[in-house]
Amino acid sequence: MKQYVWTRAATVCAAAALTVAGTTGAAIAAEAPSAPVVTSQEYPDDDNWHDGVGSYGTFLIDSASDDVVSYRYSWLGGSTRTLTASEPGAPVSLRWMPETEGVTYLQAQAVNAEGAISAGTTYYVRVQDGRAAVTHWDPDDQSGAVTGSGVTLGASGPSGTGVASAAAFDGTDEAYAALDLSVDSAQNFSVDAWVRPDALSADSTAVTQAGFALGTSTGPADAPVWSFTLPTADGGTARLTGGAPEQGEWAHLVGVYDAEQDTARLYVDGELAGTAESVTAAGGTGTLRIGADGNSGHWQGLLTDVNVWDRVFVPEEITATATRKAQRLGYWDLETAPDGKSPAYAGGEPLTLAGDASLHAATDDCAWNPDCTPVQYPLVGNADLLLDGDGDYATTPTALTPTDAGFSVAAHVRLDEAAATRDMTVLSQPGEHTDLVTLRYVAASQTWQAVVAHEDRADAPTTTVSAPLGSSSSAGEQFLAVVYDEKTDELRLYVDYNYAADTASVTGADTWTPTGDLQIGRTLTADGDTDHLAGEVDEIHSYAGVVSSTQLSSLRLGGTDS
Structure with missing residues (x-):
């Protein structure tokens, strides 16, 4: 059932109240x-x-x-x-x-x-759906904006959105775009923008007009925070703040002023970050300036998809606009492998089997033969990848390449119990000098581990998350997923139903573009390969960006998320 939010209800004028409790x-x-x-x-x-x-x-x-x-x-x-x-x-x-x-x-x-x-x-x-924005600006649709020489077009917009392009603002007096705006900010209005600071400043303006400013301001310990600022009718200022800008990372900002409720709100990446009540905005009309406030608060970084509405932009719309969808890189169901290559679906190159790797497709007649000998069935579907731990593996040129939002990878795994006394690698994504990510089993602690390197160098710092071997079967039959979320600065490891099995902060770290083929069942080192997996792997999924909990649930149940 569709839900609605109540606003103030007013009578024509005040009178003595009558409470009706029921029919007497x-x-x-x-x-x-x-x-x-x-x-x-x-x-x-x-x-x-x-x-x-x-x-x-x-x-x-x-x-x-x-x-x-x-x-x-x-x-x-x-x-x-x-x-x-x-x-x-x-x-x-x-x-x-x-x-x-x-x-x-x-x-x-x-x-x-x-x-x-x-x-x-x-x-x-x-x-019906809400009215479209009164004013829209992006590098491909500048709506008649006058642009200064400090603005360079041709940058890419935030991945996982419908915003393809962005403009770079160099932080100088000439880094601006100006256009007419007919909205009076003393009335209901909303403003949003995708922003990416390339230099952190406590007072940078992304979008401004006479009656508001959206950008950064000074927070605790003089650190920059996102802000939405409104001059008020009494000569003061309402400033809403929240969230921490990160250099080189996209954020979606929304400022909303509800004149009926005398309330202002700031949203950062789809989440409510600040609220101010009893606010009567001074308002104003005139030029909308993007990237500068006419003083010293010039923006240095990328901006795109600026919108101003003459209405309230509601939370459901804000969440939908701020959501960045994961982009599938590859999906291998491992049902067939003609000529030793298991085809990829919905994008990606085939997965090539090496060594004695094969597809396991066991059947029995137990459905009608009470004297049968049950066999071990594949993890999902009719077949899976069988590795013997003695040099077997599989590779694909479809690398696990992150976007500015992060990356995700998932697989179904069943270990060979006899080999569970040694460390084994489920998958790894090499760079030139180290692995971007390794998903492995650690025998000494009987845990799953996901390890991510912060840079592509041999001695790069790493972040590790761990989770105990699940109890879904004695052989360790598990669904595993690794998610690197740039927005929340988290590395998450999921094991079966345990969401999240483990989480670690990666604040200050950025993902990087790896080189080389994605490895299934081994880790490559300078001296060769190691930690070969003995067991089975099935339903491998890789994404640029962050998969949702709904997507993870579907993948765990053998869904294709297509």
């Missing part, structure tokens, strides 16, 4: 008032779709009876609330803003001075 015997005896009539200019009940998500509307509720003192109402059959009339027989008005598109309904009843309650009125509202 006296209420039944009294003559019931006429059922109310509901009207709305913004959201008429006329079988048509109307604006829209993030836009307020007024609903007038009136009864023909002159003794009505209050009205009971509810939305979608939810909790009942009461509005009090300014005087007997006067109508009341309700302000409401939908947060999702779809059909909903308002139910209302009139209550007279004796407590008698009228029959109910149901008023249907058909809400």
Whole structure:
């Protein structure tokens, strides 16, 4: 069922409140008032779709009876609330803003001075998607912007989004884009932008206008924090802050001002980072400036996809806009391997089997033969990759290449119990001097480990996460996944149902582009290969970016996430 967020409900003017707890015997005896009539200019009940998500509307509720003192109402059959009339027989008005598109309904009843309650009125509202942004700017659609010489086009936008390009701002006086903006920031408005600082400053402006600024400001210990700033009508300033900018990393910023609620909000990467209430914005109109505030707060880094709305940009929209989807690099189901190559699906090169590696596809007749000898079935489907631990492995040129959002890799694994007394590698992704990531079994502690190097050098610092060998089977049959999340600065290891089995901070570390083929069942070293896996591997998935928990659940159950 679609959900809606309630805003303030106001009567025409104040009066003594009447609380209606229910229908009493006296209420039944009294003559019931006429059922109310509901009207709305913004959201008429006329079988048509109307604006829209993030836009307020007024609903007038009136009864023909002159003794009505209050009205009971509810939305979608939810909790009942009461509005009090300014005087007997006067109508009341309700302000409401939908947060999702779809059909909903308002139910209302009139209550007279004796407590008698009228029959109910149901008023249907058909809400369409929110209005598009009044102003949009990106390097491919500059909307008539005047751009300074300190802006260079041609950079890439944040991966995993629909934003393909970005512009580089060099931090000088000429690093700006300016365009007309018709929105009055004393009224409801919202602004968002994708931003990537290439130099950290406590006072950098990404987007500004007379009535607001979105960028960075000074936080605790003089460190930069994301900020949304509003001059207020009393001559002061409302400044909302939250989140820590990181050099070279994209962030999605949203500032929202709800003039009906006198509330301002800052969202960072889809999450609410700061709220200020009882804010009356001074507002303003005029030029929208991107990358500079006309003073010293020039932006040094990338900017793209700037939007300004004359409405509230609601949380569901913000989350959808800020979400960066993982991009599949390769998927190998290991069901077949013609000519020793297991084909990739949905992208990627084949996985080439080496040594004595083979596909294991066991069958038995136990379904109808009570005297059968059961065999061990493949992990998923009809076959999986069988490795004997004595030089077997598989490789593919489709490297596990991270984006600026991170990377993810997953596989189903079953160890050979007889070989579980030594260390074994499930997969590894070599660079020129070290492995970007290694997923392995450590015999001494009977744990799974994911190790990520921070740089491509032999003595690079690493981050390790570990999880105990699961108990789903004595042979260690497990679903394993490694996720490197640049946004949250976390390295996560997932084992079967344990989400997350282990997590470690990688703050200050960045992923890097590896070289060489993805290795299945071994680790390459300067002296050759080592830690060969004895067991089975199946359903290998690799992604640039971060897979969601829903995707992980699907992969664990043998889904293809296609």
